[in-house]
Amino acid sequence: MTRHASAALMPLADAVARLVSGVVPVAERVLPATLTLGFAAAHDVVANRNSPERPTALRDGWAVEAEGVTGASAYAPILPSAPPVWVEAGEILPDCADTMLPPEALEGRTFVADAPAGDGVRRPGEDLAAGTRVLAAGTRVGPLHLLALAAAGLAQVPVRSPRVALVATGGSAPLAETLAALIAADGGDPGTPVTVPDDPAAIASAIRAAAVDAVLVLGGTGPGRTDHSVAALALAGEVLAHGIAIRSGETAAIGRADGRSVLLLPGRPEAALSVYLALGRPLLAALSGGDGPEPVSGILTRKVSATIGVSDVVFVRRHAGVVEPLGGADLALSRLAEANGAILVPPELEGYPEGTTVEVLTL
Structure with a gap:
C-alpha cells in the first residue's frame, strides 16, 4: 500500500x-515500590503512617528534656538528674527527651547550654503525615517518590x-x-x-x-x-x-x-x-492514564525555520537553560547523537526567532 x-x-x-x-x-499492576520507577500511579497513593512515627534526631548530640536544662550556661552549669543520652542523627529520641543539644553543651557531667523544646528534632508526622497524598493518579514515579513511599511505609504501589x-x-x-x-x-x-x-x-x-x-x-x-x-x-x-x-x-x-x-x-x-x-x-x-514526561524550557541560541502546514520536529541540545538547534529532517547520526531533546513547531508557524523561550520534549 x-x-x-x-x-x-x-x-x-x-x-x-x-x-x-x-x-x-x-489494567493496574501492584508492584514492589522499588520496581515502579517511571511507571504511572494507577490511582492516588496516600501514606498509611506518620513519618517519623516518633520524635527523631536531626543531628548528632545529647537528647534531653528541654525543661531540665533551661538556663544552663558556662556561668550557670546544670547537673542533669539522670545520665545524658547520646543520639545519632536519624535515631529515635528517648521517651522523656524533647530536644537535642550539641556535643559541646556537655562539659564533664554538667550542661553548659540549653535549647528550646523541639530544637534539632523532627516531630512525628513532620516529614509526612498519615493520610497525605504521596502520588496523584497518573503521576509517573520518580526517584524522590521512592524515598517518600518508603517513609510512608508503602512497600507496594498500584501502577499502569x-x-x-x-x-x-x-x-x-x-x-x-x-x-x-x-x-x-x-x-x-x-x-x-x-x-x-x-x-x-x-x-x-x-x-x-x-x-x-x-x-x-x-x-x-x-x-x-x-x-x-x-x-x-x-x-x-x-x-x-x-x-x-x-x-x-x-x-x-x-x-x-x-x-x-x-x-x-x-x-x-x-x-x-x-x-x-x-x-x-x-x-x-x-x-x-497519565501525562507523558514534562517538557522543559529553554532559550533558543539561534533561529529555527519551519514549514507552514507541517509540524516540524527539530532536535536540540539543551544545557544551562539554553537550547541549541541541531536540525530535523535528514539530520546526520553524528549530530542526532548529541541531542537530548526536541522541539515541535506547530504547523501554523514558520519557526521561532533567536531568543524565543521554547518547550523541549526530553529524550
Missing part, C-alpha cells in the same frame, strides 16, 4: 486524536505500565533497541524487539501475534520496493492513515489490529524518533 506523494497528509493533531481514540488505561511490542523490519533492529529504551524511560514495558523480514505476511503475523497493549512497527513505511509495513497492517487489521504532516516522518502510518493501536514508524533514525515523540509518546500516556 504505497502513499503517493500527491496524497494529502493528515495533520498531526488529527493523527494523534485518531490513534488514541477509544484507548483506555491498561503499557506493554508495547516493537517489530523491526529489515535492518532496523539497532534502532528498535533505542526505541525500547525510550519506551521504558516513558513508563512502558517494551519487552524484547522482534525482527522480521521485509515481507507483508511476516510483518502482519508479528503484529497479530503480539499479546500487548500497542504495537510499534519500525521501518518499511515508504514507497520503496522492500517497504511492506503498511500493506502488512492492512492484512493484520485496519489502516487509519498513511502519511502524517510531520517533518521528518511523513510516511508514518497509524491503524488498529485486534483492538490495539498500531503505529508504523519510518526506518530513518531522525524520522522514527520524531514520530515516536509526536505520536508514540501520547499513545503511551493514554494507555498509562
Whole structure:
C-alpha cells in the first residue's frame, strides 16, 4: 500500500486524536515500590503512617528534656538528674527527651547550654503525615517518590505500565533497541524487539501475534520496493492513515489490529524518533492514564525555520537553560547523537526567532 506523494497528509493533531481514540488505561499492576520507577500511579497513593512515627534526631548530640536544662550556661552549669543520652542523627529520641543539644553543651557531667523544646528534632508526622497524598493518579514515579513511599511505609504501589511490542523490519533492529529504551524511560514495558523480514505476511503475523497493549512497527513505511509495513497492517487489521504532516516522518502510518493501536514508524533514525515523540509518546500516556514526561524550557541560541502546514520536529541540545538547534529532517547520526531533546513547531508557524523561550520534549 504505497502513499503517493500527491496524497494529502493528515495533520498531526488529527493523527494523534485518531490513534488514541477509544484507548483506555491498561489494567493496574501492584508492584514492589522499588520496581515502579517511571511507571504511572494507577490511582492516588496516600501514606498509611506518620513519618517519623516518633520524635527523631536531626543531628548528632545529647537528647534531653528541654525543661531540665533551661538556663544552663558556662556561668550557670546544670547537673542533669539522670545520665545524658547520646543520639545519632536519624535515631529515635528517648521517651522523656524533647530536644537535642550539641556535643559541646556537655562539659564533664554538667550542661553548659540549653535549647528550646523541639530544637534539632523532627516531630512525628513532620516529614509526612498519615493520610497525605504521596502520588496523584497518573503521576509517573520518580526517584524522590521512592524515598517518600518508603517513609510512608508503602512497600507496594498500584501502577499502569503499557506493554508495547516493537517489530523491526529489515535492518532496523539497532534502532528498535533505542526505541525500547525510550519506551521504558516513558513508563512502558517494551519487552524484547522482534525482527522480521521485509515481507507483508511476516510483518502482519508479528503484529497479530503480539499479546500487548500497542504495537510499534519500525521501518518499511515508504514507497520503496522492500517497504511492506503498511500493506502488512492492512492484512493484520485496519489502516487509519498513511502519511502524517510531520517533518521528518511523513510516511508514518497509524491503524488498529485486534483492538490495539498500531503505529508504523519510518526506518530513518531522525524520522522514527520524531514520530515516536509526536505520536508514540501520547499513545503511551493514554494507555498509562497519565501525562507523558514534562517538557522543559529553554532559550533558543539561534533561529529555527519551519514549514507552514507541517509540524516540524527539530532536535536540540539543551544545557544551562539554553537550547541549541541541531536540525530535523535528514539530520546526520553524528549530530542526532548529541541531542537530548526536541522541539515541535506547530504547523501554523514558520519557526521561532533567536531568543524565543521554547518547550523541549526530553529524550
